[in-house]
Amino acid sequence: MSTPSQGDAGQLAELGYDQELKRDIGLFSVFSIGVATVAPVVGLYAIFSLGIQLTGPAWILMLLLSLAGQLTVAFVYSELASEFPIAGGPYHWTSRLAGQRFGMVTGIIYALAVTAALATVAYLAAPWVCLLVTGAEPQGINRALIAMGLLLAALIVNSCGIRVVAVLVNIGIAAEVIGSLGIGVVLILFFKNQPFTILFDTMGTAPTFATFLTALAVSGWAFVGFDASASVAEETTGARSNIPKAIIGATTAVGALVVLVAGAITLASTDLASVVSGGIADPVTAVVTGSLGSWSERPFYAIVVTTFIACIVSMQAYTGRIVFGLARDGVLPASRRLAGVSGASKVPVAAMTLVTVAAGLALLLGLDDKAIGTMISFGTLGLYATFFLVVAAALYARFTGRWRPDGAFRTGKIGDALNVVAFVWLTFETVNIAWPRAELSPPGASELLVWAPLGIFILVALFAVIAVSRIHRKDPA
Template identity: 25%
Template structure:
């Protein structure tokens, strides 16, 4: 049977091609891997795990990886069946109903708008001051982050090809750099007798009493908080699905890119964490540092290698923010194409000169700069608040997506080239158990500001959704061509022109 052309494939969902398909297999993997960015996540959150859970908290990482891998496999099935830009927004709108789809799309937009700020803020607040040996201030951090956001936006707005080239280079460097660093740490620490295997089982300064407790209604136990290391880092793999309309053979390439990115990040990230922990020395003293990873590298491998590590982290963080912004602009464009985003007539355009959603990129970076200003000005711990929101939101999105798959797995569109087969039920069980547990962690009162951000953005979205329904009616949220799978299955047999 002849495979449908790109135009025929998109026509199934009511669209015409808007982008060139230039994203190959490695570029798709690089997008997913860059968003996950183990260098960024581990460098940023390892210190908080030392303080909340001690070194023993690193053993939550493999559990988080298994849970996120199960989620990635479920989402990969949806991405293969509905290979359209907009990912969770598209899947929910077509498999559940357009109103719920809009809500998930808005939550996804909220996540992407805040996480790019959180990631870029890390460079200015924790990496560059150490690397260049200067004291940062709130104003300095704000200015540097704002400039980084602007540079990323200019690159995305003017050239998708160069955006992917920069990202491919950064991901290659991160993969090679993390492997080399891990090996060097293990070898040099062993030769110098600096390995302390007791660190792998140490609680550091965290009291033994109640360590394994799940917590109460408003707090999570010390060991449970260690899951934030994996929960924050192993996210964003679904970003490859948001470039489906720019990817060659997306039904096959995108799902593979997602699960391969999670697996590669999980294995390499854990080996690196173990190596750092073995060479950590006194974990209690290390927990007091603002840059514990850099401290361990410098003490074990010297200042030159430590500086190279920081340079690698800067490159990885820039690529991570770049991919996040790329994903956010595509989601904004996709919702605007369906006339379902505020100001859609402007943001749904593709620049004839650059072949990119230029105006959607401008909107996205302006909003990111506003979020940066608000958090920097009014939050006493802006970085933790940003990361809290950036960890909470994807958990909500994943939970909604997996629940959708559970409800609609028997009626998915035909034609997908990725299927779980006999592993479907076990994978679903793992994904559901993991997501329920992960969401329970966020009952801790330390995430109050993160919940406040979610609430404010949800209220803003609800106001717009209400206005949309009042001015344009229920049909304003209908999807092109295919309103929902339910509608198709309710139709008469002779009206079912697609399967």
């Protein structure tokens, strides 16, 4: 059984906290948690069909642009995580850089956004589980019930400790390698039916500037979650050096896999016109099973289910650490209980239980196929808003002299420029994602549902500001 290194525990003490969580994972495991949370297979399934319908195969250029923008964010996050390796990172970082009230608002928005994202992933996983087991998609309330079952199963795994989580997530990474890298390479090498030049073709979609902006908003959905690595910093050995490596490594690896598979599916398609027109509802599965043969259908379902399960477990783990970090500072109601750590496994079970219950309640929206889209959009918007608040706080602290990076990972002279580029990118992309669009809502959605994600986000932000204003705490900044 490993024990926290004196160096890690001492550094945590310097930041004002005792070592309560078990420091039991290394670089590969924390990297795996980041990759599993971003989940290339999961992310691509969520956006491929919509992206290619908007701008044709050329939508892959929007993926590359989004990846470039998110990499600048990853570098800013890495510097912060290296200097402040604390569970629930963004809340602590912004508290130190821009004041505790700003940090509390950031933390509350962050926790609610990731909880919504967790419910979304469980909801999207349910049909794949049912297809694997029964060969048919779930109907009615069964989809929400399966999703709730996945959340409960994940809670059991998470309650066993971070080492057990790491093992399961590593299995998920193996599935990601097979499902992304393996299948992508095989499709390109042996089943390519389109020329590479097709990746720069809009195929008659006649996209406008607004359409490209919509495609860029959709592409942004694929590159969230790398911050999960930072949230388990107190359980990572050599956190000051390993967390930055994990954040940048996970972002780069996921980006490469998403672009590879998106390109491979496009190149291997035998009826690309139908894919672009929306005539094929699930082009990813259709291309994979059509190329490899019908025998590959169930194994492919198994790979997808495994990646979904790893993503759910990882997301639940890091959302629990966000709540734990807030509760430890007394920000939340019942903070003493939520900041509790279990005896043997040394994980914040109470915090993860709260997250699971909240995500389960959010799944009730799944009873209405149109309403569930609101939760999906809110979760993505909330995550980008958190990115923006963190990067804005870092930029403010840099240029007011409140912070100069002093961790094990530093970007040196280009750090200020990277921070500025990340700020500009997130200002643009957060507004772009927030912009109400009928194309990003379920078919037949009312105008109210089109505007609902932005409206709910504004209400959540106002709630966070009002709640924080009622908490009288000393500002440590």
